[in-house]
Amino acid sequence: MDSDDPIVHLDNVGLRYGTDKEVLSGVSCSLDAGRFYFLTGASGAGKTSLLKILYLAQTPSRGAMRMFGTDMLTIPQSRLPEFRRRLGVVFQDFRLVEHMSAYDNIALPLRVAGVRERDLAEPVEDMLSWVGLEHRARAKPATLSGGEQQRVAIARAVISRPDMLVADEPTGNVDPDMAMKLLSLFYALNRLGTTIVVATHDLNLVRQMPDATIMRLDKGRLMDPTGALRYPPRAERPAGKRELYDRAMRPTIGFVKADEHDSGDDSVAADVEAAEKRGWEMP
Numbered sequence: 471m472d473s474d475d476p477i478v479h480l481d482n483v484g485l486r487y488g489t490d491k492e493v494l495s496g497v498s499c500s501l502d503a504g505r506f507y508f509l510t511g512a513s514g515a516g517k518t519s520l521l522k523i524l525y526l527a528q529t530p531s532r533g534a535m536r537m538f539g540t541d542m543l544t545i546p547q548s549r550l551p552e553f554r555r556r557l558g559v560v561f562q563d564f565r566l567v568e569h570m571s572a573y574d575n576i577a578l579p580l581r582v583a584g585v586r587e588r589d590l591a592e593p594v595e596d597m598l599s600w601v602g603l604e605h606r607a608r609a610k611p612a613t614l615s616g617g618e619q620q621r622v623a624i625a626r627a628v629i630s631r632p633d634m635l636v637a638d639e640p641t642g643n644v645d646p647d648m649a650m651k652l653l654s655l656f657y658a659l660n661r662l663g664t665t666i667v668v669a670t671h672d673l674n675l676v677r678q679m680p681d682a683t684i685m686r687l688d689k690g691r692l693m694d695p696t697g698a699l700r701y702p703p704r705a706e707r708p709a710g711k712r713e714l715y716d717r718a719m720r721p722t723i724g725f726v727k728a729d730e731h732d733s734g735d736d737s738v739a740a741d742v743e744a745a746e747k748r749g750w751e752m753p
């Protein structure tokens with residue numbers, strides 16, 4: 471795959487479940503590597519269905535699909551896991567492994583990737599702390615609240631730094647402060663090069679990411695096939711806020727390699743602290 475190639479390209483994709491009418495129709499879009507996308511649309515518009523296609527759980531009924539430079543509709547099923555391993559997924563219903571602790575759920579992608587036990591603890595503990603669950607490390611999913619389960623699911627999806635993260639309503643069960651914190655985690659991951667696709671109804675979330683591309687589904691049709699829609703329009707954003715926002719959201723999380731840290735810049739830490747106190751509202 472060429473470095474300029476889109477990470478995903480859908481051409482005139484349609485999806486029907488069984489013999490029912492199409493729930494996605496004529497969907498064409500290109501997702502560029504390293505960008506941040508929001509997928510919006512009313513309930514039933516087809517967001518989850520489109521995400522399922524993106525995370526390779528559902529094959530389109532028609533059209534063409536390329537991913538990581540490969541035709542996904544003609545490759546043998548046996549090759550799909552190799553592509554799935556490059557994706558992180560936050561499911562709407564979390565899908566945590568019930569008999570495993572929060573810690574072990576989060577460690578799962580690293581164990582599957584063959585990371586040695588002695589190298590696991592630091593990244594897993596960093597992630598637990600980032601999602602505010604260090605005190606719940608040993609808890610099983612059934613004893614966690616919906617919001618806590620959602621945070622474990624997010625930590626599990628991002629810990630292996632996937633090429634693309636696909637998240638279905640990832641802030642649906644958390645309060646606005648936690649939603650902003652989780653968004654900042656996605657943003658940090660995006661800054662490290664991961665393409666992010668977040669399906670959400672939450673326009674407040676969308677407003678926090680002025681550079682994100684918005685894709686809106688309406689009754690199974692993508693309203694902006696070029697992916698050029700932005701919110702809010704750039705011209706309406708006062709100058710200066712963008713820079714402040716960038717600094718406040720600069721990645722500070724554990725899986726950032728030491729040499730990627732902006733060490734020695736205390737003002738960033740102060741900005742992050744101030745932004746957290748404000749609930750990540752920009753002044």
Ligand SMILES: Nc1ncnc2c1ncn2[C@@H]1O[C@H](COP(=O)(O)OP(=O)(O)OP(=O)(O)O)[C@@H](O)[C@H]1O
Nearest residue numbers: 487488490493511512513514515516517518519520
């Ligand atoms: N497995 C399935 N079998 C049959 N129909 C389905 C299936 N999954 C979804 N649908 C239908 O497809 C349409 C799109 O559903 P989808 O879940 O993709 O929408 P959505 O935009 O994610 O909705 P929400 O915001 O409520 O989660 C709906 O009419 C839904 O009833």
